[in-house]
Amino acid sequence: MSSLIAQFHAEGNAARRVACRLCGYEHVRVPLARGQRAGCVRCGTMLEKRGRFGPHAPLAFALTGIILAIPSVTLPLITVSKIGNIRMSLVYSGAGALWDHGMRILATWVFICGTLAPVLLFATLGALIAARRELDPAMSPRLLRAAHALEYWAMPEVHVLAVLVALIKLGTLVNVFIGPGFWCYTAMSVVLALAWRSFEFESTEPAAGARRAFSA
């Protein structure tokens, strides 16, 4: 943590308060400069940060993710061949195979964690940012709960590692070609992490630099 910034007093209105998400200690928000982070004075957990990408980063990442989601689920993920037989698989082919073997609940679960939840999370983040800005602020608590639930079970990064492990394992058995869908899916998983981090911890206080710019 580059610098530790936290302040607490008894007064101060509720909207400017932030409770530590781990130990529950309440703090009063202070303006942060770009690249600065605020940590809990009691347990040290990061409370907020002002990212280097600016205030529009969460929306930009969410839109990027929605765009990347389309080729991720439609283009071939991996193509394998064995003595002239070629088989192409998509990102949800694994869930389909589990379904075909009668493991339907597991298939649904794998489909949710690997495909559905990441895509829905991008859509929810986009809707949430729009709702906060102008559309319908009353919707945001419900959308926020949905976003947290989706984030909990969206694990494209684990899926990417599993595919890489499988590819190394398969390399001796069959010929493997990485398809464009895999690159789009990997990029989507990186953007998901960036979107969530910039969204979850982004400070809502005006930046210290911005305030100076206005008074100058």
Added chain:
Amino acid sequence: MTPSAAPPPPAPGPPLALALAGTIMMVPANLLPVLSTNLTGQTRSDTIISGIVALWEDGMWGIAAIVFTASILIPVLKLLGLGWLLLAVRWPPRDGRRRRTLFYAVLDFIGRWSMLDVFLVAFLAGTVKFGALASVEPRTGIVAFTAVVVLTVLATNAFDPRWLWVEASNPDERTAPDPDGPAGQTP
């Protein structure tokens, strides 16, 4: 001085129940085969452990280590760690709250990586489909293993780290910046 709301009273029942259920499911998850491989007529079934051993014997040590960490180490660590944290809630030690809070954050972060083996089996079953030539099929063990992963993740989620701070005092005055200072920044 402190504006903190009173911490919620500890309710260790739900995380304990979920962790115990996860521990029970560890038995079928590790004894039943998770997938079977059919290579030109020869079929072999693998449990999680025998799959890791096979990778190790093929010289794929890195991959074996990754699968071992995700499938064995993380679930065991999560269950033992949750047990330790629940004991600390029941009989609070005098210090080490910060360390235990950090440990909880680590447990919360690593849980999802256990899904690796589930995605691995699903991907192999969906990709290696060359009939009698080469095919991979999922087996019941993977359902039990997924249950372990989901139960341990839910158990961690049901544990509220604020329970660790129920009898905590306020942070030391020295670490608190001056409330009347401009932004309380330390360089």
